[in-house]
Amino acid sequence: MTHPHFPTPAPARPLRVVVADDNPVVRAGLTALLTGRSDITVVAEAADGQEAYEAALRHHPDVVLLDVQMPGVDGLTALPYLVDLAPVMMLTYSRESATVEEALRKGANGYLVHGEFTAAQLVDAVRDIRQGKPHFTPTAADALLSQLRRGADSQQHTESVPPPREFSEPLSQVQPNVGESSGRVRYQLSAREAEIMNLIASGMTNQQIAAACFISEKTVKNHINRIFAKLHSTTRAQAAAKWLGVN
Secondary structure, three states: OOOOOOOHHHHHHEEEEEEEOOOOHHHHHHHHHHHHHEEEEOOOOEEHHHHHHHHHHOOOOOOEOOOOOOOOHHHHHHHHOOOOOEEEEEEEEEOOOOHHHHHHOOOOOHHHHHHHOHHEEEHHHOOOOHHHEEEEHHHHHHHHHHHHHHHHHHHOOOOOOOOOOOOOOOOOHHHOOOHHHHHHHOOOHHHHHHHHHHHOOOOHHHHHHHHHOOOHHHHHHHHHHHHHHHHHHOOOHHHHHHHHHHH
């Protein structure tokens, strides 16, 4: 009796990464770390933004790891061009809030500050970025939340509130404008619930909120259930409308 022959499925193609950093020691360390994984390969290294762009054109990577401060063409200058070619994660010593915010506005899918992550966390972040899951280390997450809070402060000085945007707008283009203080009092939200409601109103998904707040998606969902109950809302759009004060 002959047995049917089933073809062996082809192994998944390794995740292709371009590493861009002007420090050769950092580049070598990142390359050694990532190429030690069976499902990741570093296809090119670059010492500035121009080299990173040329490498991305040539190698079609799945992820680009990009430093901010580099001689010649720096990371932020190259970023808008690179995001058209591949997801980009900033991997840098630059921790200034303005730099983090500019990187997000220009399309970065994540922002990791050296010294704030382990080797395993970096590998997980690289894998997740290809699947559209953003990663932020604490400094970058704080900068994102500070941006939201500044939007809340400016909202208190305006006489009218525009209707809420469609929630399909990319995170990199979000310019939040919410009244956190009055909303917390009115709806009796905790500090964490108000923080998460701000992120919901800015258009972030549960996945993005979990990454920004360093909590699990299940915890995000639990917070959202409590928020919806306090706002007497059943949808994100309805909750955001109440939070923004348009009802």
